[in-house]
Amino acid sequence: MSATDEVISSSGEEEGTRRDFIHLLAGMTAVGAGAAVVVPLVDQMNPAASVMAMATKEVAIDAIEPGQVIKVVWQGKPVFVRRRTPEEIEQAAAMPLSSLKDPIARNENIDDKEPATAENRVMPGKEEWVVVVGICTHLGCVPLGPNETGAGGEWKGWFCPCHGSHYDNLGRIMKGPAPQNLLIMPYEFLSDTMIKIG
Ligand code: FES
Numbered sequence: 001m002s003a004t005d006e007v008i009s010s011s012g013e014e015e016g017t018r019r020d021f022i023h024l025l026a027g028m029t030a031v032g033a034g035a036a037v038v039v040p041l042v043d044q045m046n047p048a049a050s051v052m053a054m055a056t057k058e059v060a061i062d063a064i065e066p067g068q069v070i071k072v073v074w075q076g077k078p079v080f081v082r083r084r085t086p087e088e089i090e091q092a093a094a095m096p097l098s099s100l101k102d103p104i105a106r107n108e109n110i111d112d113k114e115p116a117t118a119e120n121r122v123m124p125g126k127e128e129w130v131v132v133v134g135i136c137t138h139l140g141c142v143p144l145g146p147n148e149t150g151a152g153g154e155w156k157g158w159f160c161p162c163h164g165s166h167y168d169n170l171g172r173i174m175k176g177p178a179p180q181n182l183l184i185m186p187y188e189f190l191s192d193t194m195i196k197i198g
Contacts, residue, residue, distance in 0.1 A: 056198035058190065069145040071134060074197045078134035078142050088169045089127050093118040101173045107184040116181055121170040123189060131187050131195065132171040136160040138178040143167060
């Protein structure tokens with residue numbers, strides 16, 4: 001689903017809810033319903049639930065083949081969901097920490113001062129999945145993945161053509177002006193085929 005679809009859908013539901021609410025209030029006035037009934041309805045209009053829905057995003061990942069990356073939109077930002085091949089997992093794991101430009105994990109799911117090891121850039125037991133915010137840490141462009149122009153750069157991860165930043169398949173900055181690894185925002189596996197971002 002595109003970002004536009006998502007916005008239209010959300011606001012459409014909101015409009016529907018508001019209309020229903022107005023109709024319900026009108027109906028209650030007609031039958032003389034008291035304030036005690038209105039209170040729970042007002043409570044239902046509390047924006048907390050809709051804000052929470054916008055704050056998180058569930059993504060089905062079962063159709064992503066090894067070697068593929070999809071891009072979804074979360075809170076207006078691109079997020080890359082990548083399923084790595086065994087070769088890609090091996091290649092990134094073999095990278096010595098001393099060769100990393102940014103030695104910090106930048107993973108909001110753990111202590112972000114942890115080192116940027118392969119283990120600290122994925123969820124435990126889910127090595128094939130890499131989920132990162134798709135915003136270059138240089139000036140904010142959206143890097144290109146392995147299935148796009150530039151084929152993911154020298155490390156076959158992501159390449160930002162704006163000023164030439166190369167990331168590996170874990171989203172770690174390897175070369176170029178970007179100062180930090182791609183951010184890993186909070187996310188969790190709801191099942192083997194579904195993740196929740198945010
Ligand atoms: S914004 Fe990515 S290299 Fe400049």
